[in-house]
Amino acid sequence: MRTLSLLLSLAATFAIGGTSTSASVTVRSSDYGRILFDGRGKALYAFGRDGRGRSRCSGECARRWPPFVVTRKPRAAAGVKGALIGTIRRSDGKLQVTYGKRPVYFYVGDRQPGQVLCQNVTEFGGLWLVVRPSGKLVH
DSSP: OOHHHHHHHHHHHHHHOOOOSSSSEEEEETTTTTEETTTOOOOOOOETTOOTTTTTOOHHHHSSOOOEEEESEEEEEEEGGGGEEEEEEEOTSSSEETTEEEEEEOOTTOOTTTTOOOOEEEEEEEEEEEEETTTTTTO
């Protein structure tokens, strides 16, 4: 019974987009210099159409560019400015991580830790850019 309970809990976590309860924001080196990643090594991107503190990526956009969704504010690893980490409430009620008040996302094609396959790409009416620890976007 305990195994079944654990499996159901894991299935529920993945069904809601891999929401993390102990998420973190880290800094790693990349071909674009030092940029932000989540605690699993997935690159974090900002969407040029988003306003500060507001996401404009939903539906198909959010399937291709999944928002970094959490159950509480992530912790800042070394090199990350903790004061720049925040969250916003998405239209579906989930909490999305922000950095410098910009909502951050993953790219569905980045499958391996450290991959950055969609930097400086225009999709869904806006430019997608990785984020520096300072909060500035990499152009």
